Amino acid sequence: MAKLKAKRTNISLDMTAMCDMAFLLLTFFILTAKMKTPEPANFDVPASVSVTKLPETEVLRISISNDGRAFFTIAEQSTRRSVISTYCNNYKLQLSELQKQKFELMETWGMPSKDLPVYLNLPEASKKNFPQRGIPVDSINNELKQWVATAVTVNPNLRIALKGDKNTSYKDFQQVVDAMRQMGLSNFSLITNLESKPTEL
Amino acid sequence: MAEINTSDGGGKGGKKRSKKVSTKVDMTPMVDLAFLLITFFMLATTLQKQQIMTYRTPPMEQSPDPPELKASKAMTIILGEKDKVFYYFIDQSGVPEFFETDYSEEGIRKVLLERKKIVGAELSVVVKPMETSTYQNFVDMMDEFAITGIERKIFDKITDLDLELVAKEESLEATK
Numbered sequence: 010m011a012k013l014k015a016k017r018t019n020i021s022l023d024m025t026a027m028c029d030m031a032f033l034l035l036t037f038f039i040l041t042a043k044m045k046t047p048e049p050a051n052f053d054v055p056a057s058v059s060v061t062k063l064p065e066t067e068v069l070r071i072s073i074s075n076d077g078r079a080f081f082t083i084a085e086q087s088t089r090r091s092v093i094s095t096y097c098n099n100y101k102l103q104l105s106e107l108q109k110q111k112f113e114l115m116e117t118w119g120m121p122s123k124d125l126p127v128y129l130n131l132p133e134a135s136k137k138n139f140p141q142r143g144i145p146v147d148s149i150n151n152e153l154k155q156w157v158a159t160a161v162t163v164n165p166n167l168r169i170a171l172k173g174d175k176n177t178s179y180k181d182f183q184q185v186v187d188a189m190r191q192m193g194l195s196n197f198s199l200i201t202n203l204e205s206k207p208t209e210l
Numbered sequence: 211m212a213e214i215n216t217s218d219g220g221g222k223g224g225k226k227r228s229k230k231v232s233t234k235v236d237m238t239p240m241v242d243l244a245f246l247l248i249t250f251f252m253l254a255t256t257l258q259k260q261q262i263m264t265y266r267t268p269p270m271e272q273s274p275d276p277p278e279l280k281a282s283k284a285m286t287i288i289l290g291e292k293d294k295v296f297y298y299f300i301d302q303s304g305v306p307e308f309f310e311t312d313y314s315e316e317g318i319r320k321v322l323l324e325r326k327k328i329v330g331a332e333l334s335v336v337v338k339p340m341e342t343s344t345y346q347n348f349v350d351m352m353d354e355f356a357i358t359g360i361e362r363k364i365f366d367k368i369t370d371l372d373l374e375l376v377a378k379e380e381s382l383e384a385t386k
Contacts (some may be wrong), residue, residue: 020291021234023237024236024237024238024240024241027237027238027241028240028241028244030243031244031245031248032244033245034244034248035247035248035251036251038248038251038255039251041255041265042251042254042255054260055345055346055349055350056349057261057263057349057352057353057356057357058353058356058357059261059263059264059353060261061261061262061263061264062260062261062262063260063261063262073345104325120324142328148306149215171265171350173345174345175344175345176344176345176346177344177345177347178341178342178343178344179289179339179340179343179344179345179347180339180341181341182345182348183339188269190218190267190269193269195266195267195268195269196264196265196266197264197265197266197267198261198262198264199262199264199265199349200260200261200262201260201261201349201351202260202261202264203261204353206357
């Protein structure tokens with residue numbers, strides 16, 4: 010009797026289809042990607058049931074970190090360009106052309122304006138280690154007001170968005186809001202994460 | 211490798227055949243690489259757009275005679291430290307009834323809903339956050355108003371009287 014041989018099976022898989030799909034997804038992610046911009050502080054944003062989306066353009070964002078530092082963000086480079094030249098004129102800040110160009114590339118900044126020239130002269134690599142002390146909001150030297158006033162004159166359509174960490178104290182938040190109110194700005198968008206709405210009500 | 215060659219190599223004797231070259235390419239490393247890149251892009255990009263909540267404040271300049279609130283249709287909420295919430299109503303005699311609660315569903319939301327049922331749509335809520343409360347508390351409170359559908363709300367500065375009431379409540383708690 011002949012020995013029964015176990016039939017050898019070929020275990021090779023055709024990977025072509027999988028490969029096609031993987032690259033299709035890869036292409037999709039590369040094309041739709043918008044890189045996360047590094048922020049000078051960490052923000053753990055509170056959640057709310059609001060479903061309105063934050064518009065991508067014409068937003069002026071003021072972020073308040075949990076230790077009370079205020080940061081200023083303008084997304085469009087063209088707006089930043091007009092803001093810095095107007096600010097330099099109005100508040101006698103001396104910046105060279107090169108420094109202004111460097112400023113245009115910064116999406117977010119949070120330091121007293123006298124720190125700006127020093128910060129702008131730093132090489133890119135060491136900028137991360139620069140201690141950003143936050144934009145002063147106190148009543149003696151309210152630079153945040155100056156920045157907002159400048160930005161609003163440059164582009165009156167700017168929407169003011171406020172972003173805060175969960176542990177930001179209400180006092181710091183109120184200080185920023187009061188500064189805006191003194192300028193007659195009373196409409197804000199608070200940036201929040203999505204949270205599901207309770208169903209039974 | 212993913213492919214094992216099971217075909218017999220050279221047969222015994224016979225004609226010399228030209229060697230067949232397999233046209234199959236092993237795709238495994240390529241797939242590996244593709245998935246690695248996908249993972250990277252998924253983690254490095256911001257997919258979810260952030261939401262916004264509208265917050266309107268009254269302008270700084272107060273009108274000469276602010277509209278008066280009827281005590282029976284108003285309630286005051288104080289946001290305290292360590293996620294505590296206090297609220298009070300003022301009755302006819304002017305004595306505040308003071309309570310403590312929290313941000314849970316059974317807490318402040320229930321209070322607001324009950325009060326809304328009694329008073330109706332004219333319910334006005336004054337919120338006074340203490341300086342020790344956090345931004346999270348503020349957003350939570352705004353959220354509760356959105357959920358319960360209370361339109362008339364205002365965030366005001368805390369007064370010494372309110373702080374006194376809170377201190378009194380807390381000392382009561384401590385003695386319990």
